[in-house]
Amino acid sequence: MHWIDYYRPSTLEACLEAFAEHGASARALAGGTDLLVQMRAGRLANNVVVDVKAVPELNEIRYEPGIGLTLGAAVPCYRIYGDPTVQREYPALIDSVSMIGGTQIQGRASVGGNLCNASPSADAVPPLIALGATCRVASVAGEREIPAEDFCTAPGTNALGEREVLVSLNLPAPSPDSGACYLRFIPRNEMDIAVAGAGVSVRLANGCFDSGRVALAAVAATPLLVPAAGAALSGQPVGRSAIAAAAAAAKAAARPISDMRGTAEYRSNLCEVLTRRALEKAVERAGGTLG
């Protein structure tokens, strides 16, 4: 690996100042499971690494009933799936963080890093989009919020400016009659990259879908929100026909490529199957029945 300088700020202010000073030559280090691999492969030209794990705001898991979850960008997967409140309130997030890599990777990899790395196949991103997460972004110039579905802009590229850092992900508190799920397809049981993935959330009211959100992985240049799938659910009776319509909309929205993991046609079909199964699971988690 080329020479780098290493900083480990312990306050958000110091962290933002480091990025203000070094700009494009600096990279944030969370778990390093993407960053160090890419630096070692010579794919990045940064010469400063800012380890963000000692910044309290990036390291917290905080849940406030009625408001929601503040998930520090650098919190590793194992802390997320080990958190009883997240287990209870956000099972779709648990679905994804317990399938990223294996035990050792989960000891390091963060959801913030997964999002910032902006891989089309990033497993944590579709559930964030489905759950309506917003990204809290900060720089010395101030703060802003970006909806999770607008964060990834191209493979490996995100909406952050040169001096900006992702601080946390804010997920709204789920209502009692809501449910969510993330499913992916890989040809083995673990340790593989999604051929396709579907993250969904639904809200039920009086036997109908009140609203729904569907987001897909690995079938477009970025993780993809499919508004048409949500629209196919809204106002419809909870049941297989609305779910089939949403799954068909997901398939229609997918714009996959063919590569060694699967053909475009195969991936499109997977979108339909995964969306259907994820919606069935989300309905179950919402306490609904499919009839």
Added chain:
Amino acid sequence: MQSIHVRTKINGQAAEFLCEPRQSLLEVLRDVLRLTGTKEGCNDGNCGACTVEMDGRIVPACLVLGAEAEGADILTIEGIAEGSALHELQNAFLEGAALQCGVCTPGFIVASKALLDSNPDPSEEEIRFWLANNLCRCTGYDKIVRSVQAAAERMQQEATP
């Protein structure tokens, strides 16, 4: 261009070292501290040969910077046996022929120990999922899984008088 002075704890003992900021914990362990029990396989997080425990969690040492060891508590394969008394996992791996070339073995032992520390009686499925981040090119895994089961059984017998 400056080296970093790192104070850490390795296998229960205070340790300090100088490293370049770009050096991984794996490079520091092997090349600076000469703790060569931890192996390098892929150097990109896939194979688990470099597994060490850091603050109670197993991590791939190839994807940790040496500088990140500041203030941490690290356990490597060298810290698993107590003096000349092998850990039950090490005994079980030897008796069960769970290794051939042995390059993967330190990683499997460190990872398996962390599993048994938190889950003394894991199912076969739990063992296989926990060890999914450890690759072995020689044994075909069955002997490894059976050896972890054998060690778990013996450790539980020892724990219940």
